[in-house]
Amino acid sequence: MCKTCTPSASISQQSQPTPQQRIERNAKRSKKFSSARAKNLRYYIDVNNYTNAIGEDDSVRPYLESYRKRLITCASNSLYRKVNGGRECSLITGLVCNHRLCTVCNMLRSRKLRKKWGKFLQDDTPDVPVRKTQAHFFGADYGDMKEREIPDSERVFVSGAQLLQMFDLMHLTLTVPHEGGKWNGKEYYAEELLKKFNIMRKAEWWTDNIFGGEYTVETTYSEENGLHIHIHALLFVDKNLRRSRNYLHHMIAARWNALTINADNSESVEITPDGSIKKKHVVLDAERMEGAKKSFAYLLKEYGEDYYNNFLLDLDGRGSTMTGLKNLYYEVPAAEAGNYKNYFTEHGKTFVYCRRPRPGDAPTSILKGVMECLKYHFEPCAMEKDGEIDMPLVAKVLPNIYRQRLYGKFGGFYGVTALNVLEEPLSEKDLLEETADNASEAFDPRTGLEIDKTEYMYCIADASAISYDADKPICYINEAKIKKRISPHDAGSIGHAVKALVYYGYGIET
Numbered sequence: 001m002c003k004t005c006t007p008s009a010s011i012s013q014q015s016q017p018t019p020q021q022r023i024e025r026n027a028k029r030s031k032k033f034s035s036a037r038a039k040n041l042r043y044y045i046d047v048n049n050y051t052n053a054i055g056e057d058d059s060v061r062p063y064l065e066s067y068r069k070r071l072i073t074c075a076s077n078s079l080y081r082k083v084n085g086g087r088e089c090s091l092i093t094g095l096v097c098n099h100r101l102c103t104v105c106n107m108l109r110s111r112k113l114r115k116k117w118g119k120f121l122q123d124d125t126p127d128v129p130v131r132k133t134q135a136h137f138f139g140a141d142y143g144d145m146k147e148r149e150i151p152d153s154e155r156v157f158v159s160g161a162q163l164l165q166m167f168d169l170m171h172l173t174l175t176v177p178h179e180g181g182k183w184n185g186k187e188y189y190a191e192e193l194l195k196k197f198n199i200m201r202k203a204e205w206w207t208d209n210i211f212g213g214e215y216t217v218e219t220t221y222s223e224e225n226g227l228h229i230h231i232h233a234l235l236f237v238d239k240n241l242r243r244s245r246n247y248l249h250h251m252i253a254a255r256w257n258a259l260t261i262n263a264d265n266s267e268s269v270e271i272t273p274d275g276s277i278k279k280k281h282v283v284l285d286a287e288r289m290e291g292a293k294k295s296f297a298y299l300l301k302e303y304g305e306d307y308y309n310n311f312l313l314d315l316d317g318r319g320s321t322m323t324g325l326k327n328l329y330y331e332v333p334a335a336e337a338g339n340y341k342n343y344f345t346e347h348g349k350t351f352v353y354c355r356r357p358r359p360g361d362a363p364t365s366i367l368k369g370v371m372e373c374l375k376y377h378f379e380p381c382a383m384e385k386d387g388e389i390d391m392p393l394v395a396k397v398l399p400n401i402y403r404q405r406l407y408g409k410f411g412g413f414y415g416v417t418a419l420n421v422l423e424e425p426l427s428e429k430d431l432l433e434e435t436a437d438n439a440s441e442a443f444d445p446r447t448g449l450e451i452d453k454t455e456y457m458y459c460i461a462d463a464s465a466i467s468y469d470a471d472k473p474i475c476y477i478n479e480a481k482i483k484k485r486i487s488p489h490d491a492g493s494i495g496h497a498v499k500a501l502v503y504y505g506y507g508i509e510t
């Protein structure tokens with residue numbers, strides 16, 4: 001089947017939002033955009049104070065100087081459409097900075113990622129290659145799709161919407177032991193961590209059962225144990241695997257434990273009486289053994305006592321024993337909720353954890369879980385501590401994350417270009433796309449009616465100069481803070497207004 005000739009149906013068939021919905025959506029986005037800008041401005045003060053307090057020749061200084069410059073600039077030039085004779089406005093787009101630790105940019109990246117996955121997983125275009133004989137999953141190493149393409153005769157194409165139905169979805173968390181703030185001699189070990197993750201994904205039990213997924217690296221910090229760098233991943237797991245979560249959890253835990261052994265530990269070798277060096281088996285201490293016993297209790301029931309005991313004994317005290325694997329949650333009818341132990345209600349909808357999908361489920365009932373899983377993917381470090389920017393963490397992370405890859409896809413998703421998020425830096429186009437609802441047609445937020453060129457104008461203002469009505473979905477621009485007014489007659493079209501913003505933002509007056 002040709003992979004490009006089948007048009008996508010599900011997205012285009014969705015009903016168009018009403019003008020009122022568009023206005024409300026724009027106001028909501030505009031509000032988030034402005035609060036992210038406001039957060040950047042708060043961070044700026046602390047980053048600036050910290051930078052001024054450290055020595056001129058401190059090696060972190062250039063990174064901090066660049067960071068504070070981005071914080072003060074990002075979204076400071078944003079384009080709004082303002083109604084004539086009023087302060088009501090709607091967000092069109094803004095110039096952004098692309099810094100890894102920018103609140104505005106990370107909000108946009110996270111949305112872009114969720115939008116792409118949401119669209120992909122509802123799309124009916126069959127363009128993802130799967131083995132014909134194993135259409136429910138493919139059992140080869142597709143970590144490098146370019147070199148290991150499936151032969152034409154063995155290949156079929158399935159759509160994102162079908163993939164969503166074909167697999168169990170799970171969320172994986174991988175950590176490493178870093179007592180004393182270091183793992184294998186390093187304070188920042190994201191690259192080494194990802195290498196280990198890559199090795200794990202080559203194991204046969206992994207490729208046999210996991211179609212693919214995506215991951216992100218996150219960093220938190222505590223004075224006691226230094227940087228805590230860990231991986232969050234979304235996995236698409238073969239549905240035919242019996243008790244898949246439990247099976248995969250203990251396979252991953254055992255392999256990750258062996259892969260993450262901290263070689264710094266001098267206890268790792270012993271000299272035997274004949275003088276040769278022998279690896280010493282370091283068992284878990286009592287506290288971690290108790291934790292492991294609880295975490296792997298299911299092995300006792302499913303595989304028997306010998307297997308369970310041997311599994312625990314094989315865990316090395318120098319490697320990680322904290323591996324989290326959870327099924328994503330499903331949306332279920334409220335009346336069914338009582339049948340489950342772990343259910344919760346949000347926005348009037350009911351969800352259950354750890355329930356396998358059923359034939360009658362709405363195709364999108366798992367999507368909410370996917371979106372939640374992806375939501376925090378562009379927060380490379382937990383920026384705040386007790387409501388304030390965590391400067392010691394920022395100063396440690398900044399020089400290290402520079403040009404570091406912290407996000408990726410793997411397995412069957414490796415070659416899926418529709419899901420590429422970071423190939424191009426963020427630009428005003430990304431925000432324009434997001435606010436496209438209100439960009440192509442103009443509405444008066446006061447009346448909800450469409451308006452023409454004679455009834456509005458474009459303005460460039462700092463996103464922090466916009467205020468909001470608590471009760472109504474309306475944004476107001478502060479007239480005194482408008483930096484430049486662009487008449488829609490001069491601008492001609494929205495494209496020209498955006499061009500004018502870009503010229504203005506880079507200091508070239510039109």
Ligand SMILES: [Zn+2]
Nearest residue numbers: 074097102105
């Ligand atoms: Zn930014």
